[in-house]
Amino acid sequence: MLGPPCRRRAARRGPSTRSVLNAAVDTLRIGVIGTGNIGTSHARSLAREVSGAQVAWLYDADTARAVALADELGANVAPNAEQLIASSDAVVIASPDALHAEQALICLDAQRPTLCEKPLAPTVADARSVVDAEVDLGRRLISLGFMRRFDPGYVALKESMPAIGQPLIVHNAHRNSFAPYGLTTSGTLTNSAIHEIDINRWLLDDDYATVQVIAGRPGLRTPDGELDPILVILTTRGGVLVEVEAFVNAAYGYEVRCEIVGSEGTVEMGDGAFLTRRAERTMGHALPELWLGRFEDAYRRQLQAWVDATHAGRTSGATAWDGLIATITANAAVDSITGGPQSIDLPARPALYA
Ligand SMILES: NC(=O)c1ccc[n+]([C@@H]2O[C@H](COP(=O)([O-])OP(=O)(O)OC[C@H]3O[C@@H](n4cnc5c(N)ncnc54)[C@H](O)[C@@H]3O)[C@@H](O)[C@H]2O)c1
Numbered sequence: 256m257l258g259p260p261c262r263r264r265a266a267r268r269g270p271s272t273r274s275v276l277n278a279a280v281d282t283l284r285i286g287v288i289g290t291g292n293i294g295t296s297h298a299r300s301l302a303r304e305v306s307g308a309q310v311a312w313l314y315d316a317d318t319a320r321a322v323a324l325a326d327e328l329g330a331n332v333a334p335n336a337e338q339l340i341a342s343s344d345a346v347v348i349a350s351p352d353a354l355h356a357e358q359a360l361i362c363l364d365a366q367r368p369t370l371c372e373k374p375l376a377p378t379v380a381d382a383r384s385v386v387d388a389e390v391d392l393g394r395r396l397i398s399l400g401f402m403r404r405f406d407p408g409y410v411a412l413k414e415s416m417p418a419i420g421q422p423l424i425v426h427n428a429h430r431n432s433f434a435p436y437g438l439t440t441s442g443t444l445t446n447s448a449i450h451e452i453d454i455n456r457w458l459l460d461d462d463y464a465t466v467q468v469i470a471g472r473p474g475l476r477t478p479d480g481e482l483d484p485i486l487v488i489l490t491t492r493g494g495v496l497v498e499v500e501a502f503v504n505a506a507y508g509y510e511v512r513c514e515i516v517g518s519e520g521t522v523e524m525g526d527g528a529f530l531t532r533r534a535e536r537t538m539g540h541a542l543p544e545l546w547l548g549r550f551e552d553a554y555r556r557q558l559q560a561w562v563d564a565t566h567a568g569r570t571s572g573a574t575a576w577d578g579l580i581a582t583i584t585a586n587a588a589v590d591s592i593t594g595g596p597q598s599i600d601l602p603a604r605p606a607l608y609a
Contacts, residue, residue, distance in 0.1 A: 283562060289350035293547075294350075345565050356382065373399055395575070397570065399572065411525070421519075444468070449584075509544060576604065
């Protein structure tokens with residue numbers, strides 16, 4: 256049942272030789288790898304909300320999924336990731352975590368500007384291979400999908416920090432209605448809490464020195480052998496305490512909180528809700544079930560910033576280096592579950608990321 260997409264495929268044989276790095280183009284032809292939750296959301300946003308780009312190519316290991324979205328958006332379906340990359344001006348990687356590094360390496364080899372979803376990789380070795388390849392290339396092409404850096408709530412939080420003096424403690428909560436992808440405890444750290452690892456480093460402009468994970472008793476929905484909820488306690492090199500509650504089976508809804516305690520006051524991020532409802536002797540607002548309900552605006556702003564930066568020959572937001580630091584920190588947190596508090600040893604920062 257590959258009628259229309261096959262015709263689209265036949266219309267363009269062989270990879271395009273056009274490269275956005277060598278020629279000014281008005282509209283970037285974007286290829287999206289992975290058309291699940293976030294790939295579909297990114298592709299729709301690129302097609303309908305972001306200027307300077309069009310969704311030209313889609314690829315998913317589940318062909319029917321890519322075909323359905325291609326029909327909706329008028330895009331082409333590529334037979335594999337390699338051909339998508341060769342045919343696109345720029346690439347969004349939205350496949351499962353373990354595939355990001357190998358697909359990012361193909362993008363670097365083809366010199367395609369790439370927005371890679373987080374994490375850069377679940378393992379330090381894979382994340383390191385992408386940084387090494389980019390350093391060898393001598394040019395930054397990878398932007399990493401730590402979209403909270405574009406969220407109006409976090410941006411306002413960072414802007415307000417000078418008013419509270421010296422930051423001392425950051426309290427974070429990251430709660431999911433249910434564990435995405437059937438996350439294990441290590442996945443909670445390398446896939447989910449990695450958002451807090453990156454955004455607190457960005458807020459504080461400081462690297463981490465130590466990390467420790469603490470677990471209490473499991474919740475009612477915690478799978479056998481897993482830890483949930485957990486507390487991740489980090490210290491930064493500058494001496495700030497960063498505490499993260501990661502609770503992936505919180506059931507009641509999706510919620511992300513962040514409060515910074517400073518020497519002169521505190522500041523707490525708003526929750527992104529614009530309406531307060533009063534009814535049945537209760538005051539409050541609806542909670543989303545998934546991250547898309549909370550961070551929709553951040554995803555759109557991230558995509559527009561990436562498209563604009565690509566037109567200008569730059570990357571935007573988090574870099575591959577930020578992705579490597581986050582993966583090193585998340586893996587040290589995993590090690591602390593059995594090994595106790597871990598110090599975080601970071602490699603020297605290459606000049607490419609100065
Ligand atoms: N930045 C964020 O807030 C955010 C939010 C959600 C997901 N993500 C990240 O995006 C990625 C995808 O998450 P999702 O929720 O969309 O997952 P998903 O399971 O809904 O989608 C993944 C898609 O990848 C496809 N796929 C599997 N193997 C593939 C391959 N070899 N090549 C191409 N596609 C392949 C699957 O068929 C599926 O359609 C994950 O790495 C996740 O961490 C980030």
